[in-house]
Amino acid sequence: MADRPETISASGSSPPPIKERGAAPQWLMPVIAWQAVLGVAALLGAVLVAAGTLWDLSGLAKWIVAALLLVIAFAAALGVRDLLAGKHRGRAIGIILNYLVVVVSGFAALQNMGVFRGLDALGDNFFNVAWVLVIVAVGWVLATQAERFGGLESKVRLAGRVVAGVGVAWILLGVGLLPGLLEFVVRLVELDVLVPMLVAVAAGVAFWLLRKDEAGFYFKTSRDQAEALDGFLFASPNVIGFLAFFAGPLLFSLYVSFTSWDGLTELQWVGVDNYARIFGLQFTSIDTGQLAADVLKDGYTELMRVGDFIIGARDRLFWVGLRNIVVFGLFAVPLAVMPALALAALLNQKLPGVKFFRAVYFIPSVAGVVGIALIWKQLYNATVGFINYGIVRLWDLINLLPGADFEPPQPEWLSNSRVALFSVVIVFAWQTIGFNTVLYLAGMQGIDSSLYEAASIDGAGKWQTFRKITIPMLRPTTLFVVATTTILALQLFNEPYILFQPQQQPSGPNNATLTPVVQLYQEGFQRFNQGFASALAWVLFAIIFAITIFYFRRQSEDEVGA
Amino acid sequence: MTTTAKQSRKAKRASKGTQGEVMSTWTKVVIYGVLSVFAAMMLFPFIFMFGTSLKTAADSFSFPPRVLPRDQLTTTFQGEEVPLFVVSIDGEKRDAALVEEGIRSGLFALSDDPEDTIAWPLDLVEATGSTVDYEIEGEVETLEVFRVPVDGEIRELPKIRNTSVGRFIDVEDGVSEAFGVVRTTEKAEEISANWSNYSEVLDIRSFDRSITNTIMVTILVVVGQLFTSIMGGYAFSRLRWPGRDKLFVAYLGSIMIPFVVLIIPLFQIMVQLGWNNTIGSLVWPFFYTAYGTFLMRQFFLSIPTELEEAAVVDGARRWKILWRIFVPLSWPGIATLATFSFLYAWNSFIWPLVSIDVGNEDSSVLTIALSTLGGQGADAPQLIFAGVTLAMLVPMIVFVAAQRYFVENVASSGLK
Numbered sequence: 001m002a003d004r005p006e007t008i009s010a011s012g013s014s015p016p017p018i019k020e021r022g023a024a025p026q027w028l029m030p031v032i033a034w035q036a037v038l039g040v041a042a043l044l045g046a047v048l049v050a051a052g053t054l055w056d057l058s059g060l061a062k063w064i065v066a067a068l069l070l071v072i073a074f075a076a077a078l079g080v081r082d083l084l085a086g087k088h089r090g091r092a093i094g095i096i097l098n099y100l101v102v103v104v105s106g107f108a109a110l111q112n113m114g115v116f117r118g119l120d121a122l123g124d125n126f127f128n129v130a131w132v133l134v135i136v137a138v139g140w141v142l143a144t145q146a147e148r149f150g151g152l153e154s155k156v157r158l159a160g161r162v163v164a165g166v167g168v169a170w171i172l173l174g175v176g177l178l179p180g181l182l183e184f185v186v187r188l189v190e191l192d193v194l195v196p197m198l199v200a201v202a203a204g205v206a207f208w209l210l211r212k213d214e215a216g217f218y219f220k221t222s223r224d225q226a227e228a229l230d231g232f233l234f235a236s237p238n239v240i241g242f243l244a245f246f247a248g249p250l251l252f253s254l255y256v257s258f259t260s261w262d263g264l265t266e267l268q269w270v271g272v273d274n275y276a277r278i279f280g281l282q283f284t285s286i287d288t289g290q291l292a293a294d295v296l297k298d299g300y301t302e303l304m305r306v307g308d309f310i311i312g313a314r315d316r317l318f319w320v321g322l323r324n325i326v327v328f329g330l331f332a333v334p335l336a337v338m339p340a341l342a343l344a345a346l347l348n349q350k351l352p353g354v355k356f357f358r359a360v361y362f363i364p365s366v367a368g369v370v371g372i373a374l375i376w377k378q379l380y381n382a383t384v385g386f387i388n389y390g391i392v393r394l395w396d397l398i399n400l401l402p403g404a405d406f407e408p409p410q411p412e413w414l415s416n417s418r419v420a421l422f423s424v425v426i427v428f429a430w431q432t433i434g435f436n437t438v439l440y441l442a443g444m445q446g447i448d449s450s451l452y453e454a455a456s457i458d459g460a461g462k463w464q465t466f467r468k469i470t471i472p473m474l475r476p477t478t479l480f481v482v483a484t485t486t487i488l489a490l491q492l493f494n495e496p497y498i499l500f501q502p503q504q505q506p507s508g509p510n511n512a513t514l515t516p517v518v519q520l521y522q523e524g525f526q527r528f529n530q531g532f533a534s535a536l537a538w539v540l541f542a543i544i545f546a547i548t549i550f551y552f553r554r555q556s557e558d559e560v561g562a
Numbered sequence: 563m564t565t566t567a568k569q570s571r572k573a574k575r576a577s578k579g580t581q582g583e584v585m586s587t588w589t590k591v592v593i594y595g596v597l598s599v600f601a602a603m604m605l606f607p608f609i610f611m612f613g614t615s616l617k618t619a620a621d622s623f624s625f626p627p628r629v630l631p632r633d634q635l636t637t638t639f640q641g642e643e644v645p646l647f648v649v650s651i652d653g654e655k656r657d658a659a660l661v662e663e664g665i666r667s668g669l670f671a672l673s674d675d676p677e678d679t680i681a682w683p684l685d686l687v688e689a690t691g692s693t694v695d696y697e698i699e700g701e702v703e704t705l706e707v708f709r710v711p712v713d714g715e716i717r718e719l720p721k722i723r724n725t726s727v728g729r730f731i732d733v734e735d736g737v738s739e740a741f742g743v744v745r746t747t748e749k750a751e752e753i754s755a756n757w758s759n760y761s762e763v764l765d766i767r768s769f770d771r772s773i774t775n776t777i778m779v780t781i782l783v784v785v786g787q788l789f790t791s792i793m794g795g796y797a798f799s800r801l802r803w804p805g806r807d808k809l810f811v812a813y814l815g816s817i818m819i820p821f822v823v824l825i826i827p828l829f830q831i832m833v834q835l836g837w838n839n840t841i842g843s844l845v846w847p848f849f850y851t852a853y854g855t856f857l858m859r860q861f862f863l864s865i866p867t868e869l870e871e872a873a874v875v876d877g878a879r880r881w882k883i884l885w886r887i888f889v890p891l892s893w894p895g896i897a898t899l900a901t902f903s904f905l906y907a908w909n910s911f912i913w914p915l916v917s918i919d920v921g922n923e924d925s926s927v928l929t930i931a932l933s934t935l936g937g938q939g940a941d942a943p944q945l946i947f948a949g950v951t952l953a954m955l956v957p958m959i960v961f962v963a964a965q966r967y968f969v970e971n972v973a974s975s976g977l978k
Contacts, residue, residue, distance in 0.1 A: 111835065116835070116837060116842045116846060117836060117837060117840050117842050118842075119778070119782075119840060119841040119842045119845060120840050120841050120842075120924055120925055122778070122841075123771070123774065123775050123778055123841055123924065123925070124924070126774050126775075126777075126778045127770070127771055127774040127775075130773075130774040130777055130778075133777065224802070227801050227802055227803070228801075228802065228803040228804060229803075230797075230801055230803075230880050231797045231801035231802065231803030231806060232797075232803055234793045234794070234796055234797035234801060234880070234884075235793070235794050235797035235798065235801075235803070235806075235809075236793075237789065237790040237793055237794065237849070237850075238790045238791070238793060238794030238797070238850055238855055239794075239809070240850075241790060241847075241849055241850020242809075242812075242813070242816070242850055242852070244831075244847075244850075245824075245828065245831075245847040245848075245850055246816055246824065246850065246852070247812075247816075248827075248831075249824045249827035249828050249831060250819070250823065250824065250827070252827040252830070252831075253823060253824065253826055253827040256826060256827065256830075263826075263829075263830065263833070339600070342596075343596075343597070343600060346593050346596060346597055347597070349585070349593060351585075351590065351593060351594070353594075354597075357597045357600075357601055359961075359965055360601045360604050360605060361600065361601070361604055362961075362965075363604060363605070363608065363958075363961070364604060366905060366957050366958070366961045367608070367954050367957060367958070368905075368908065368909035368929070368953060368954060368957060369909065369911065370909070370911050370928075370929045370932050370933055370936075370953075371611075371932060371950040371953050371954050372607070374932060374936045374946055374947075374950050375607045375608075375610065375611045375947070375950065376607065377936070378610075378614070378943050378946075378947075379607060379610065383625070384623055384624070384625045384627055385627065386610060386627045389625075389626050389627050430603070430604070430607075433600075433604075434604065487818075487820070490820075491820050491821075491822060493822070493912055494911050494912065497911075497915075497933070498933060498936060501933070501936075501937055502937035503940070517822050517912075520822055520825075521912070521916075524825070524826050525829075525916055530826050530830075533826055534826050534827075537820075537822055537823040537825070537826065538823065540820065540822065540823070541819060541820060541823045544818065544819075544820055545818065545819075548818045
């Protein structure tokens with residue numbers, strides 16, 4: 001990095017006296033030549049891709065790749081011109097371009113070598129040395145807790161570091177670092193690895209030369225310009241990830257949602273048909289004795305009927321899923337939020353032991369939803385489960401009352417379609433309460449205590465204080481908690497999947513727990529209607545987006561109001 | 563203790579209740595009571611899980627359901643080890659050994675209630691030759707009447723149906739005997755832990771491989787996310803570069819986008835790269851995290867600029883500044899991010915479910931292994947729960963060790 005010379009020139013303490021610029025470094029011409037080669041290669045690549053000879057790409061992807069290569073060729077040409085003119089822009093373009101070439105061709109080399117897929121082989125070896133992690137952990141604890149040993153502190157710390165270091169080295173050797181490196185060298189000679197690797201190395205050298213302080217001098221890079229370059233480079237791991245695994249897939253998924261695709265064969269553009277299928281509704285009237293199929297259009301099935309009025313839908317399951325998730329949210333969100341508010345209020349009394357309770361409430365959020373759903377599945381067992389047994393015992397107590405003789409209800413929690421969704425509500429609320437409690441508690445601790453003092457001087461009671469001060473002051477927290485819980489609830493998938501598989505589909509008895517994500521999973525990965533599933537995903541996204549916007553609106557209104 | 567210290571402590575205590583007033587004992591009892599009830603609700607499923615993970619196969623389906631694992635007692639009878647039951651002999655409950663099973667017997671009604679019955683071997687009863695009308699579930703049936711010994715006296719009882727019983731011998735006198743349907747006879751049990759469930763679950767379906775795979779995936783994801791987030795957080799908080807703020811808004815927006823929108827395209831990318839159905843598909847796409855970048859940015863923003871400027875003037879490179887100055891000052895933030903990344907990687911389910919094929923045990927992770935186990939071992943809850951306990955063990959240890967970061971920073975990270 002080229003900070004030192006720029007710092008001097010920026011602070012103006014000792015500007016270079018006579019020479020405007022030093023002589024061009026010897027390496028400059030080869031770097032410019034290399035960049036010219038890159039530009040020509042990119043141009044050639046663009047032409048070949050467009051012609052379809054270089055790469056077997058189809059449709060949109062072909063043109064996107066060709067366009068990208070063209071942009072690179074253009075940037076390279078611009079860079080070459082500016083480098084020759086000694087302008088900073090040439091250096092910046094050169095650095096970014098070569099960096100990208102290193103990333104792309106390095107990736108290609110490693111990919112062709114099979115490094116990324118190689119984690120499974122690594123897993124084989126790691127299986128045998130995983131236990132050494134315990135040693136590393138012991139060393140780490142020793143090193144970080146060394147101050148507890150008083151006079152022995154420095155020795156303990158050193159010992160801890162040595163133990164942890166040996167453990168790490170052991171693991172690295174154990175997972176096959178050395179044979180891996182050897183394999184790496186051997187595989188290098190393969191052409192599809194060697195070529196991209198050489199390109200990456202060449203670009204890496206050019207990148208390094210252009211980054212040198214010397215280059216900063218020569219191209220008169222200012223301090224701000226250097227900072228911008230650093231900014232790009234520091235952000236790059238993140239931005240590349242953002243583009244490759246977020247923005248790119250997102251746009252692709254939008255495209256797929258307008259196609260019909262099984263994920264393997266060529267996709268077919270169907271326009272808005274997927275969305276039309278999702279939202280396709282028909283409202284009409286029906287006479288008694290008439291069949292639904294007689295009055296509904298082709299491909300429509302009956303969704304609901306009120307008197308002689310009938311609603312048909314092209315995709316009945318979507319509406320069923322939407323209804324389920326709305327019902328689920330209406331029950332699950334209050335159940336996950338209101339007890340949390342009450343618990344937080346109690347914890348905020350700052351009695352001894354509240355930290356213990358707070359930790360206990362948080363455990364379900366840590367434990368992992370798959371395990372939790374498996375536990376509840378057993379608790380819900382209609383014949384030997386604890387919940388129905390608990391109900392029997394509770395009713396026994398109630399029946400002790402004179403004249404009471406009630407039959408205890410024994411719902412089939414997981415196979416009765418009227419109950420199944422509520423079984424999921426209970427699990428969801430149970431798991432989310434603790435997290436919300438902690439959020440509320442933090443919100444309460446942020447309330448200015450002078451408000452309470454004023455209230456207490458005015459003689460307000462506890463309940464009054466809670467209603468008139470705590471709850472209004474917690475409005476931002478409540479908004480946040482309700483919004484996040486709602487968004488979480490809308491994405492319900494894991495709980496029904498575990499609770500109902502494999503005896504039933506995750507959509508539960510009679511589609512009682514069919515949620516949008518469950519439908520998406522079934523369409524996309526069981527029936528391989530990936531186009532339609534993508535459209536479902538975007539509809540779900542639109543709903544969540546609307547809630548988010550609503551949340552931000554309310555929040556900013558509050559801020560303006562306050 | 564000095565007076566000032568005492569005073570300040572008093573002041574602290576006074577400000578403890580939200581209103582500074584002294585709480586009555588009853589209020590405290592009620593508060594602790596409510597807190598405890600909720601704590602019990604939160605903990606009970608876990609206690610039940612751990613208890614069941616130590617049960618024997620037979621015990622895990624016992625009714626009424628129980629938390630603690632129990633083992634049936636056994637005894638040696640005539641040189642053989644036989645199970646012990648509690649049966650009623652001559653009107654009193656005694657420990658008795660089951661010495662013979664599958665004896666052809668009749669089920670005889672003791673009263674008008676069809677549930678109130680006694681089972682006795684057909685060889686040891688004598689038909690009277692007469693019949694009687696008996697009502698079972700609203701239907702009247704004609705039943706044969708037998709002479710059956712009940713608690714020492716012979717009674718004439720109608721036979722409802724045939725059944726098969728076991729013969730129990732009193733262990734104390736070794737002579738008195740009784741008959742009963744084995745399945746419904748109360749067992750003589752003691753509380754005992756059946757740890758072999760754990761070794762058994764580790765032996766089946768490469769569950770052990772799933773554990774090390776999960777550990778590996780989690781370590782890689784946490785390290786990768788920390789690296790990109792620290793770098794990105796620094797770039798977004800402390801460096802000015804074109805497009806930074808617009809990109810950051812895009813990042814913030816991306817936090818709101820549900821992962822399910824990405825599942826299909828991400829799966830397709832994995833297929834194109836040949837990464838699907840490998841551990842790599844669980845690791846590489848998750849190196850980037852908008853949330854982590856956001857979190858680190860917030861932490862770095864709170865570090866005073868002077869420190870950085872002094873270092874820049876000293877000619878230190880930004881790489882060094884980041885790792886020598888910013889990172890050591892941001893441990894709480896890094897630890898928070900690490901704990902969240904850890905939980906995310908350890909517990910993620912829908913993506914492995916999509917990416918890893920069923921039956922690919924080499925690339926399986928714990929959530930997948932548990933889900934399969936839950937489906938296949940539905941008749942062996944003790945094994946499922948041993949597996950669940952193992953899967954929860956590491957998050958629990960991390961939770962206890964890093965509780966501060968989980969609980970106290972949830973709010974600051976979420977609400978800022």
